[in-house]
Amino acid sequence: RKEVEQDPGPFNVPEGATVAFNCTYSNSASQSFFWYRQDCRKEPKLLMSVYSSGNEDGRFTAQLNRASQYISLLIRDSKLSDSATYLCVVSANTGKLIFGQGTTLQVKP
Amino acid sequence: GAVVSQHPSWVICKSGTSVKIECRSLDFQATTMFWYRQFPKQSLMLMATSNEGSKATYEQGVEKDKFLINHASLTLSTLTVTSAHPEDSSFYICSASPLVPVWSQAFFGQGTRLTVV
Numbered sequence: 001r002k003e004v005e006q007d008p009g010p011f012n013v014p015e016g017a018t019v020a021f022n023c024t025y026s027n028s029a030s031q032s033f034f035w036y037r038q039d040c041r042k043e044p045k046l047l048m049s050v051y052s053s054g055n056e057d058g059r060f061t062a063q064l065n066r067a068s069q070y071i072s073l074l075i076r077d078s079k080l081s082d083s084a085t086y087l088c089v090v091s092a093n094t095g096k097l098i099f100g101q102g103t104t105l106q107v108k109p
Numbered sequence: 110g111a112v113v114s115q116h117p118s119w120v121i122c123k124s125g126t127s128v129k130i131e132c133r134s135l136d137f138q139a140t141t142m143f144w145y146r147q148f149p150k151q152s153l154m155l156m157a158t159s160n161e162g163s164k165a166t167y168e169q170g171v172e173k174d175k176f177l178i179n180h181a182s183l184t185l186s187t188l189t190v191t192s193a194h195p196e197d198s199s200f201y202i203c204s205a206s207p208l209v210p211v212w213s214q215a216f217f218g219q220g221t222r223l224t225v226v
Binding site: 096 | 152154155214215222
């Protein structure tokens with residue numbers, strides 16, 4: 001079983017749609033959780049950290065459920081520029097990041 | 110924000126030759142840096158943890174004699190792909206975090222696209 005699992009998609013949605021990505025992780029000792037965005041042939045860039053209390057940044061909302069070892073990302077009012085691969089990332093506070101496979105989002109006009 | 114610079118951004122080399130990739134933290138010190146590899150349509154896979162002043166820690170299945178890592182200073186780690194083969198063609202990315210707090214955001218280099226012909 002992979003340490004971090006994501007549905008690879010692709011998710012094809014129209015502009016303005018709301019889309020949700022899910023992620024599960026296997027190591028219960030994991031301490032830090034992130035969503036990164038990766039554009040084609042580029043390095044990953046931090047989208048947002050994820051906290052148990054949930055956090056929101058504009059159109060993006062992230063949620064963590066430690067009991068279920070489950071992380072989610074919600075994108076509202078999708079823009080064309082949101083098209084990318086979204087990586088669920090987990091860390092045990094050593095700086096070592098474990099990446100999910102990534103979920104590909106394609107927003108269409 | 111913190112910046113990690115990786116060089117070169119792309120390289121083409123012949124089979125059997127060696128390629129060195131540099132990863133520099135430009136405005137912070139990092140005792141630990143990480144090297145990842147990403148094949149097309151796959152996730153980033155951690156290859157090794159580079160430790161300043163000591164030996165690197167390699168993930169299972171990664172040959173330490175083939176992927177030589179040197180972390181001679183708090184701002185520079187190098188990855189050398191020795192005796193490269195076409196199957197080593199991939200996207201190599203390094204990451205580093207500022208020393209404090211240890212779990213703060215990881216910053217990535219721009220990546221190096223290696224093609225072995």
